[in-house]
Amino acid sequence: MSAAPVIPLTSVFADTFPEMATPWRAADPPDPRLLILNRPLAEELGLDPDWLETPAGVRFLTGTNLPEQAKPVAQGYAGHQFGGYSPRLGDGRALLLGELHGRDIHLKGSGRTPWARGGDGLAAVGPMLREYVISEAMHALGIPTTRSLAVVATGKSIVRENLAPGAVLTRVAASHLRVGSFQFARATGDADLLRRLADHAIARHHPHAGNALELFQAVVDAQAELIAKWMLTGFVHGVMNTDNMTISGETIDYGPCAFMDAFDPATVFSSIDETGRYAYGNQPTIAQWNLARLAESLLPLFDDDQEKAIALATEALGTFRTRYARATIAGMSAKLGLKTDNAPLAEDLLAHLAAEKADFTSFFRRLAAGDETGDWVDRWRAENPDTEAMNRVNPIYIPRNHLVEEALADGEVRHLLEAVTSPFDERPELARYAAPAPPDFGTYRTFCGT
16 A cells, blocks of 8 residues: 655645635545546655555545645635626635645545535535546647546535536636636725735746736636637536636636537537527637636736726736637647638638538548538639648547537446547547437536536
C-alpha cells in the first residue's frame, strides 16, 4: 500500500479574499467508493494515483482527509441567470479545497454550504460521471476546460425525481474566478476588494496585462477564442450565466450541455431554456453580453471619469466580434483543409448543413473521405484541400448524446471514454461510437441536475 504523500495544498484564494470565502468542510460520505480516477491527470498534479485509490486517498478526493494546512472554502459570487441578476449565488454544493501547483482542486456534490439557497448540496452519480466524460472529451478536443480528476460514490441516496445514488466529483481548474466573482466584488462597494481581485486575476491568468483594462481585453480575447472552439465542434453549453464564464477562458460547469448532432443554429438541449436564450447559434452573442457585465463591474478601475471608462470598455468589448470571427473562419478553414481562409465557402457550407440537417461531426470526415457530392463540394475541391490535415482536426468520436445516456444507464463509461479521449484516431472496433443517434432516439433534453 502506498504511504500517505505530502500534498502541498495551498490556500491562496481563502487567505487573500476572506470577504468572498466561507470556511467550510465537506460532508463525510457514509460509504465512499471510487468509481473512476483520472490517473494521468493525478500524475500531472504530482499526486500518487495508487494512493488515491486507497481508502485514505478516496477520503482526500471527497475532501474529508486533507493536509493539516488546508483551508477549504465555499466561494461567493453573484451572477446573471437567464438575464436576471442574483446578487448572492456562490458555491451551494461545491468546495474549493485549495490550490495545487497553481491549479484549483474543487469538489461538486460535497454537501450543503451557507450559499446553498435551499438546495441539498448533493449530486448524483450519473450527472457527475457525465461531467467527467464530457470535460475530458473537451480537453482531448483541444478546448480549454476544467478537468475531472475523480468521481466517488458516497454510499448515500439523494432525492431527485426518484432516489439516486449520490456522488462527489473532484475537478481541477486554472481557477474558479468568473464574471460573477467581479460582479460580487463590485456589489460590495469595496473598491479595494475589486482592485485586489483584478490584480489577482492578472497575476494568475493574464500576467501580460498591465492594468484592469488590459485584463478585460485579455478576457474578451480568451472568451472569443473559446466560443469559436465551441461552435466549431457543435458544443452547446446550455447555461451561459455570468457565473459560468471564467476569467481564465476555460469551459466550466457542465450542467445541461450536449453536442449537436444535426446542424441547426436553433438547437437547445436544456429543459429550462424555454426561450432559446442559450441556443447553439446564440452563444457568441451571449458571450459578448456576459462580457459587458464584466466591463460594468470593472468600470471604476478603468478610469475615474465614468464617461471615459465607459468609452474604453465599449472599445475593448467591440473587439470581441472581430476576434471571434477571425478565430471561427481560421478554424473552419482548418476543418476544410484549406491553406487560406475562405469565408464565403465556409458560410455557404453552414447554410447547406442547416438545410440538409447534416450530422455536424461526421460530415467533415465523410468529406475528407470523398463521400460527399454536390456543387458546394466541387467548389471545395477546386481549392485543393489537404484531406490528411482535415482528419487531424475533425473528430470522429464525440460524446454523442445517445452514447452518454447509454453509458450512464449501464454504469460503465470507460469504453466511451476510450473513444472520446482519442477523438481523431479512427479505430474499427469503435465504429459504433462514430455513428449518429438512431432515428428512435428522439428529442434530447438535459437538466441542470445533469
